Amino acid sequence: MPNFKPDLSCQSAFIPVDFSEQIIPGTFEYALNHIVNHHLDLRPFDSLYSNEHKGAAAYSPAVMLKIILFAYAHGMISSLRIAKACQTNITLMALSGDTQPHFTSIANFVANMHTQIEPLFTQVLMICEQQQLIGHHMFAIDGCKISSNASKEHSGTHDELARKAIRLRRASQRILAHHIAQDVKGEELPAREAKHKQTLDDTAQRIEAFLDNDANHERLATNKKPIKSNITDNDSAKMLTNKGTIQGYNGVAISDDKHQIIVQAKAWGAVNEQQTLQPAIKQLQQQLSHIGKDDSLLQAKFSADSGFHSKDNLTYLAEQGIDSYIADTGFRSRNPLFQNSQTYHAYQTTKRRKRGYDKPKLFSRGDFHFNRQALMCVCLAGNVMWLTSRKPHTNNDQRYLTFHGYLKDCRTCPVQSQCMRNPPKERGRQVTFPALGKPTKAASLIQIMKDKMDSKQGRREYSKRLGCIEPVFANITKQKKMDYFTLRGQTKVNAQWLMFCLVHNIEKLRGHVL
Structure with a gap:
C-alpha cells in the first residue's frame, strides 16, 4: 500500500x-x-450626516x-x-x-x-483631461436600454390599468363564489385559494391607489397618444430591444473618440430618444466649461444615429454652429455598399418578418404616371385620379400634391390587391408627389444633412461613431455586467447610471495614475 x-x-x-x-x-x-x-x-x-455630537x-x-x-x-x-x-x-x-x-x-x-454624484463625475472628467485622455476631435451620442426595478406586467395607460383592476376584482369574487357554491359557506377558504384571492385584491388596490393619486397624471407622447404608466416605477418605460421588450430606462451618453471617455451621461425614462439630444448637448457644454474647454464642441465633430434625427434637432445644431453628422432612417439604403449586399437585404427581410411586415409589396409612388405640367396622375389600371388641391400641402416640412383614386374605380380595379392592403370603403387609393418650389427651412436642413451624409467625407466621419460610443456600452453592460438598475425613480436611477459611467472612466485611468 x-x-x-x-x-x-x-x-x-x-x-x-x-x-x-x-x-x-x-x-x-x-x-x-x-x-x-x-x-x-x-x-x-x-x-448627509448629523452625528457630530451624538450618535454612532x-x-x-x-x-x-x-x-x-x-x-x-x-x-x-x-x-x-x-x-x-x-x-x-x-x-x-x-x-x-x-x-x-x-x-x-x-x-x-x-x-x-444623487446630489453628490454629478460633482464627482466632473472631477474624474477633469483628471481625464489632465492626463490628455480626451481628444476633442469627435463626440458621439447614443442610448443604452437597461432594465429597471419595475414589473412590465404592471404597465399600461390609465384606461388599461382601470380595466385590469376591474378584472382582478372579478377574479377575486369568482374564487369566493366558487367556494360558496361548494356548500361550504361555514368553512374558511383553503390556504392556497385564500392566498391567491389576497394577491388579486392587493394588486387591484395598488392599481386603484395609483389611479386615484393626482400626482400620477397621464402623460402624452408627441403624437398626443397616452404613454403607458407603471404602478411600480412610473418614471420608467416599456422599451423595445433586440432581445424583446423591457421595462427600464435609456442610459444616454456622449463619448469622446480618443479613449472612449464618457463626457456626459443621463438616464431617461418615458421620453423619445430625439428629445434627449438638446438637453445632452447643453449638459455637455457645461462639462466642457468645467474642464476649461469652452469652445471644444464648436471645433469638434458630433455624430449620432437615426434615433436622434429630427427637424428640431437639426435646426438646433445648425443654430449652435456644431459640425454634426446625423444619419436618417434611409441612410443605409442609399449607401452603394449596402444596396448590393445580400447579407444586408437578408437581414432587412428577417427584420421586417419579425415585425410583421412580410406582406407583399404594394405599388409605390414611382409606379404611378404623374404629369407635373398638367397636374394629372394616372394609376396602373389606366384610371385618372383627382387632385385634392392645386395648392401644395405641407407634411413634415415637405410640400406635396395629393391625388385620390375614384372610389368606384378602386372597388372594381383588377389590380386592387397589388395596390391596396384592404378593399376600399370610404375612399380610393391615395398617392402624393413632392411639389416644386422653394422648400421650407427645416426641409432644407434635412436635405443638406442627407447630402452631407451621402458624401465620401460624411460616410467616413460617420463610420467613426461605431468605435467611439459602442465599445462604451459593451464595456458597461457586457464586460462589467452593469445591466440593470436596482433603484426606482428617474433621479435615483440617473445617479446609478452616472456611477456606471464613473466606473468606465476610472478604468480608463488605471494606467495613468501613480
Whole structure:
C-alpha cells in the first residue's frame, strides 16, 4: 500500500495578509483607491450626516465609494452581494480597510447620493483631461436600454390599468363564489385559494391607489397618444430591444473618440430618444466649461444615429454652429455598399418578418404616371385620379400634391390587391408627389444633412461613431455586467447610471495614475 501524506484541507489555518500588497499598481482598484484618496473632494457628503455630537460613528464616504464602485466594476450591483463580498473578497477588504457595512447601509448610501454624484463625475472628467485622455476631435451620442426595478406586467395607460383592476376584482369574487357554491359557506377558504384571492385584491388596490393619486397624471407622447404608466416605477418605460421588450430606462451618453471617455451621461425614462439630444448637448457644454474647454464642441465633430434625427434637432445644431453628422432612417439604403449586399437585404427581410411586415409589396409612388405640367396622375389600371388641391400641402416640412383614386374605380380595379392592403370603403387609393418650389427651412436642413451624409467625407466621419460610443456600452453592460438598475425613480436611477459611467472612466485611468 503506498504511503501518502495526509490531506489537511479540513484544518483551519491563520494566514497573515498584508492589505497594502493586495492593491497592485496598474489595476482598477489601484486607480480607484488613488483617485478617491487624493483627487476627489468628498466634503459635499458631510451634509448627509448629523452625528457630530451624538450618535454612532458612520462609515466614511471614501470607504463607501470604494466599496460600491469596485463592486459595480465586478458586476455586483445588489447591496446584499456587495455586503457579502466585503467579508470574502480580499481585494475589497483591502480597499475598505476590512470594514463590513451592512447591506442596508450600502443601499442607503447609493439611494441618497444623487446630489453628490454629478460633482464627482466632473472631477474624474477633469483628471481625464489632465492626463490628455480626451481628444476633442469627435463626440458621439447614443442610448443604452437597461432594465429597471419595475414589473412590465404592471404597465399600461390609465384606461388599461382601470380595466385590469376591474378584472382582478372579478377574479377575486369568482374564487369566493366558487367556494360558496361548494356548500361550504361555514368553512374558511383553503390556504392556497385564500392566498391567491389576497394577491388579486392587493394588486387591484395598488392599481386603484395609483389611479386615484393626482400626482400620477397621464402623460402624452408627441403624437398626443397616452404613454403607458407603471404602478411600480412610473418614471420608467416599456422599451423595445433586440432581445424583446423591457421595462427600464435609456442610459444616454456622449463619448469622446480618443479613449472612449464618457463626457456626459443621463438616464431617461418615458421620453423619445430625439428629445434627449438638446438637453445632452447643453449638459455637455457645461462639462466642457468645467474642464476649461469652452469652445471644444464648436471645433469638434458630433455624430449620432437615426434615433436622434429630427427637424428640431437639426435646426438646433445648425443654430449652435456644431459640425454634426446625423444619419436618417434611409441612410443605409442609399449607401452603394449596402444596396448590393445580400447579407444586408437578408437581414432587412428577417427584420421586417419579425415585425410583421412580410406582406407583399404594394405599388409605390414611382409606379404611378404623374404629369407635373398638367397636374394629372394616372394609376396602373389606366384610371385618372383627382387632385385634392392645386395648392401644395405641407407634411413634415415637405410640400406635396395629393391625388385620390375614384372610389368606384378602386372597388372594381383588377389590380386592387397589388395596390391596396384592404378593399376600399370610404375612399380610393391615395398617392402624393413632392411639389416644386422653394422648400421650407427645416426641409432644407434635412436635405443638406442627407447630402452631407451621402458624401465620401460624411460616410467616413460617420463610420467613426461605431468605435467611439459602442465599445462604451459593451464595456458597461457586457464586460462589467452593469445591466440593470436596482433603484426606482428617474433621479435615483440617473445617479446609478452616472456611477456606471464613473466606473468606465476610472478604468480608463488605471494606467495613468501613480
